[in-house]
Amino acid sequence: xxxxxxxxxxxxxxxxxxxxxxxxxxxxxxxxxxxxxxxxxxxxxxxxxxxxxxxxxxxxxxxxxxxxxxxxxxxxxxxxxxxxxxxxxxxxxxxxxxxxxxxxxxxxxxxxxxxxxxxxxxxxxxxxxxxxxxxxxxxxxxxxxxxxxxxxxxxxxxxxxxxxxxxxxxxxxxxxxxxxxxxxxxxxxxxxxxxxxxxxxxxxxxxxxxxxxxxxxxxxxxxxxxxxxxxxxxxxxxxxxxxxxxxxxxxxxxxxxxxxxxxxxxxxxxxxxxxxxxxxxxxxxxxxxxxxxxxxxxxxxxxxxxxxxxxxxxxxxxxxxxxxxxxxxxxxxxxxxxxxxxxxxxxxxxx
Amino acid sequence: xxxxxxxxxxxxxxxxxxxxxxxxxxxxxxxxxxxxxxxxxxxxxxxxxxxxxxxxxxxxxxxxxxxxxxxxxxxxxxxxxxxxxxxxxxxxxxxxxxxxxxxxxxxxxxxxxxxxxxxxxxxxxxxxxxxxxxxxxxxxxxxxxxxxxxxxxxxxxxxxxxxxxxxxxxxxxxxxxxxxxxxxxxxxxxxxxxxxxxxxxxxxxxxxxxxxxxxxxxxxxxxxxxxxxxxxxxxxxxxxxxxxxxxxxxxxxxxxxxxxxxxxxxxxxxxxxxxxxxxxxxxxxxxxxxxxxxxx
Amino acid sequence: xxxxxxxxxxxxxxxxxxxxxxxxxxxxxxxxxxxxxxxxxxxxxxxxxxxxxxxxxxxxxxxxxxxxxxxxxxxxxxxxxxxxxxxxxxxxxxxxxxxxxxxxxxxxxxxxxxxxxxxxxxxxxxxxxxxxxxxxxxxxxxxxxxxxxxxxxxxxxxxxxxxxxxxxxxxxxxxxxxxxxxxxxxxxxxxxxxxxxxxxxxxxxxxxxxxxxxxxxxxxxxxxxxxxxxxxxxxxxxxxxxxxxxxxxxxxxxxxxxxxxxxxxxxxxxxxxxxxxxxxxxxxxxxxxxxxxxxxxxxxx
Numbered sequence: 001x002x003x004x005x006x007x008x009x010x011x012x013x014x015x016x017x018x019x020x021x022x023x024x025x026x027x028x029x030x031x032x033x034x035x036x037x038x039x040x041x042x043x044x045x046x047x048x049x050x051x052x053x054x055x056x057x058x059x060x061x062x063x064x065x066x067x068x069x070x071x072x073x074x075x076x077x078x079x080x081x082x083x084x085x086x087x088x089x090x091x092x093x094x095x096x097x098x099x100x101x102x103x104x105x106x107x108x109x110x111x112x113x114x115x116x117x118x119x120x121x122x123x124x125x126x127x128x129x130x131x132x133x134x135x136x137x138x139x140x141x142x143x144x145x146x147x148x149x150x151x152x153x154x155x156x157x158x159x160x161x162x163x164x165x166x167x168x169x170x171x172x173x174x175x176x177x178x179x180x181x182x183x184x185x186x187x188x189x190x191x192x193x194x195x196x197x198x199x200x201x202x203x204x205x206x207x208x209x210x211x212x213x214x215x216x217x218x219x220x221x222x223x224x225x226x227x228x229x230x231x232x233x234x235x236x237x238x239x240x241x242x243x244x245x246x247x248x249x250x251x252x253x254x255x256x257x258x259x260x261x262x263x264x265x266x267x268x269x270x271x272x273x274x275x276x277x278x279x280x281x282x283x284x285x286x287x288x289x290x291x292x293x294x295x296x297x298x299x300x301x302x303x304x305x306x307x308x309x310x311x312x313x314x315x316x317x318x319x320x321x322x323x324x325x326x327x328x329x330x331x332x333x334x335x336x337x338x339x340x341x342x343x344x345x346x347x348x349x350x351x
Numbered sequence: 352x353x354x355x356x357x358x359x360x361x362x363x364x365x366x367x368x369x370x371x372x373x374x375x376x377x378x379x380x381x382x383x384x385x386x387x388x389x390x391x392x393x394x395x396x397x398x399x400x401x402x403x404x405x406x407x408x409x410x411x412x413x414x415x416x417x418x419x420x421x422x423x424x425x426x427x428x429x430x431x432x433x434x435x436x437x438x439x440x441x442x443x444x445x446x447x448x449x450x451x452x453x454x455x456x457x458x459x460x461x462x463x464x465x466x467x468x469x470x471x472x473x474x475x476x477x478x479x480x481x482x483x484x485x486x487x488x489x490x491x492x493x494x495x496x497x498x499x500x501x502x503x504x505x506x507x508x509x510x511x512x513x514x515x516x517x518x519x520x521x522x523x524x525x526x527x528x529x530x531x532x533x534x535x536x537x538x539x540x541x542x543x544x545x546x547x548x549x550x551x552x553x554x555x556x557x558x559x560x561x562x563x564x565x566x567x568x569x570x571x572x573x574x575x576x577x578x579x580x581x582x583x584x585x586x587x588x589x590x591x592x593x594x595x596x597x598x599x600x601x602x603x604x605x606x607x608x609x610x611x612x613x614x615x616x617x618x619x620x621x622x623x624x625x626x627x628x629x630x631x632x633x634x635x636x637x638x639x640x641x642x643x644x645x646x647x
Numbered sequence: 648x649x650x651x652x653x654x655x656x657x658x659x660x661x662x663x664x665x666x667x668x669x670x671x672x673x674x675x676x677x678x679x680x681x682x683x684x685x686x687x688x689x690x691x692x693x694x695x696x697x698x699x700x701x702x703x704x705x706x707x708x709x710x711x712x713x714x715x716x717x718x719x720x721x722x723x724x725x726x727x728x729x730x731x732x733x734x735x736x737x738x739x740x741x742x743x744x745x746x747x748x749x750x751x752x753x754x755x756x757x758x759x760x761x762x763x764x765x766x767x768x769x770x771x772x773x774x775x776x777x778x779x780x781x782x783x784x785x786x787x788x789x790x791x792x793x794x795x796x797x798x799x800x801x802x803x804x805x806x807x808x809x810x811x812x813x814x815x816x817x818x819x820x821x822x823x824x825x826x827x828x829x830x831x832x833x834x835x836x837x838x839x840x841x842x843x844x845x846x847x848x849x850x851x852x853x854x855x856x857x858x859x860x861x862x863x864x865x866x867x868x869x870x871x872x873x874x875x876x877x878x879x880x881x882x883x884x885x886x887x888x889x890x891x892x893x894x895x896x897x898x899x900x901x902x903x904x905x906x907x908x909x910x911x912x913x914x915x916x917x918x919x920x921x922x923x924x925x926x927x928x929x930x931x932x933x934x935x936x937x938x939x940x941x942x943x944x945x946x947x948x
Contacts, residue, residue: 360774583883
């Protein structure tokens with residue numbers, strides 16, 4: 001089911017955790033809410049679930065307003081960060097619990113729970129207690145439980161954060177598989193950009209209680225709307241060059257003068273930096289301060305005064321302490337104004 | 352970090368534990384063994400403390416003594432009257448206390464107050480409340496149209512009087528333990544249960560009660576043990592008598608009578624051992640129950 | 648319950664602080680209606696709990712006629728404070744009071760000394776048979792204290808201590824329960840601190856009193872208060888080992904007073920107030936520690 005927020009504000013005491021946010025989560029999609037800790041992403045999830053209520057604004061499921069409905073009435077499914085599996089119930093009983101609350105007959109309950117156990121591939125452990133399971137297995141049970149009552153919306157609160165790195169990737173794909181198989185509208189909260197980009201149909205980036213950008217992962221990465229999004233996504237972090245300290249950058253770009261005045265910073269992704277022979281074409285020149293090789297990847301650090309740029313995709317491997325000229329294609333350069341917002345810049349074709 | 356004990360460190364430690372061990376050995380360890388032995392004294396001179404004969408006749412006598420059987424019966428009635436009711440009431444109060452924020456500590460203080468008071472003093476207060484003519488209880492009952500009850504002189508009501516007072520006195524202790532137990536339940540389980548569609552009462556029966564299992568076990572074991580040992584209340588409530596016509600004679604009161612008033616040490620010790628065994632059996636049953644139903 | 652063992656006192660205290668105001672907390676506080684019902688029920692319950700106390704204090708200030716008036720009078724016309732003076736005249740309550748103070752303070756101080764030393768040895772020192780000895784001690788907590796009264800009476804009489812203060816004090820200057828509680832606390836003091844003190848040339852004894860004891864203050868206070876309450880209210884044992892009226896502590900004296908005062912309920916209630924009030928006052932000031940001690944005692948099982 002489609003979820004819609006209209007001007008939702010959430011404050012605890014004087015503190016505004018969410019400031020008038022509005023968004024729509026389309027039906028059947030997997031949408032991530034991404035942001036640093038304290039940005040309000042978990043609060044957003046709690047608001048969808050009905051475990052907490054907004055100070056202002058409206059929430060809709062489909063066409064129906066559910067703002068005042070509590071969690072019991074909203075009937076969403078939810079996977080908690082620490083799974084919150086009932087420790088006194090077996091795996092099967094955990095999965096059956098929501099069905100028991102729906103007063104579904106016992107036989108039917110068991111049948112449905114076993115199907116779900118198969119879906120999440122936990123059918124060999126149905127009689128165990130949660131304590132006897134590994135983290136990944138508990139995660140699977142939590143998903144099965146959340147799906148048991150066929151919720152129209154599935155919520156996941158940092159579901160992978162308690163797993164080790166390898167398991168995290170496995171479960172990530174697992175969640176994607178299950179979501180696609182069931183087609184349930186899923187909201188996935190995470191602070192891990194890689195997780196969000198790899199799993200979602202759409203990503204909503206939150207910071208300080210406001211939506212920064214809401215788009216598909218590729219647009220988000222390629223066309224960030226502001227400096228926060230640009231810097232939050234991508235490893236290594238995007239290189240930024242302040243115009244004030246390096247005025248020569250603008251001189252070497254073919255853009256109109258009036259736009260140049262608004263530009264405060266430019267951003268260059270490490271993998272999009274190129275080398276050039278020609279100093280006149282260079283956006284940045286400096287001394288190679290460090291070359292790090294890890295496996296097949298080479299990371300080059302180039303330093304000029306205080307500023308250090310990181311490039312990961314150079315066609316040559318320079319020697320340390322040599323001078324180097326760096327540039328990038330015009331389409332790969334991000335321009336930000338003094339508020340951190342992106343400026344659309346078209347290259348002026350030289351006559 | 353763990354060092355191995357050496358002769359030197361052991362001797363030094365001995366100095367630290369010696370004062371405590373001296374007292375505990377004399378007044379705790381030795382008497383346990385001695386009371387066990389005493390229960391087998393059949394011919395004992397109290398003045399010279401010489402034992403002339405051992406045997407099991409004390410046990411036979413105790414178990415055939417109708418007074419003792421009565422004491423056991425009364426004690427069981429007391430335990431059954433106090434423990435379940437106290438658990439239900441104190442759990443209810445603890446849950447309510449957990450629901451509110453303002454004044455929660457204030458209420459807790461009031462409920463716990465009886466715990467710090469002298470059982471003797473408060474029993475005397477209750478005997479005044481139970482007074483057949485001028486007591487508050489009969490006045491209150493009169494208001495709802497019930498004839499005055501001779502709580503302290505009618506054998507039919509003496510146990511009831513004792514049970515009501517004991518529940519009142521013990522509530523605070525159980526409430527504190529339940530509050531600790533409730534606080535140890537992760538809030539996430541309640542959130543999950545709400546998401547899973549469990550309403551207030553369903554959350555209570557499906558989450559609170561099972562997760563409170565260990566506390567429930569603890570409270571019931573301690574309640575049973577303490578209730579089996581009831582004495583001060585009886586002594587003070589019924590003015591140094593085991594209730595009208597022995598109707599509130601409890602096992603510890605029986606031991607007290609045999610030992611202090613009749614100087615039948617062997618009999619008293621045997622009754623004490625029987626009491627100990629009863630408590631032990633009850634505790635073991637509760638432990639088995641706990642193991643079967645409280646496992647996670 | 649296991650994971651609670653060995654944790655620090657500050658962690659214990661945490662249970663009684665209001666939970667942190669995180670998002671989940673907001674969720675669980677019941678809605679307005681439930682809370683209103685909770686307040687009503689709790690108020691009724693609290694009032695019921697207080698009735699015996701109110702009735703005791705009220706009666707203790709009444710004239711004899713008011714005490715037996717029907718319907719009951721809650722607030723007497725004039726407060727008869729002289730009931731208390733009369734109680735002191737009819738029975739030596741002043742003496743009982745001093746006896747109680749003496750017995751309670753000496754057994755508390757004695758218990759603290761023996762148990763602090765022993766708990767330290769069990770917590771931080773190494774000696775042969777430590778675990779076995781500790782297990783035996785814990786096992787003795789299972790045995791009902793009433794079982795020990797008969798042999799202890801014989802021991803005391805053999806020592807010639809019947810009818811002495813010592814009879815009421817000496818058996819109670821050590822307690823396994825207190826050793827257990829303090830040991831748990833001492834163990835939570837990091838070993839590094841102990842080794843650092845040793846390196847600095849501090850003796851074990853000095854370390855115990857200058858570092859360990861101050862660090863475990865709240866646990867020691869909790870143990871002491873539970874001891875004070877238990878000792879002040881003790882009844883059966885003092886009753887058995889004293890015949891001399893002048894040695895009686897308050898509860899025994901009060902019990903005897905019920906026959907002496909007969910039907911003068913206002914005097915009886917005044918005497919009860921004298922017995923109950925000191926512990927209520929201690930409770931009002933130090934209830935934090937009492938409740939901590941009780942909840943920890945619940946965890947020993």
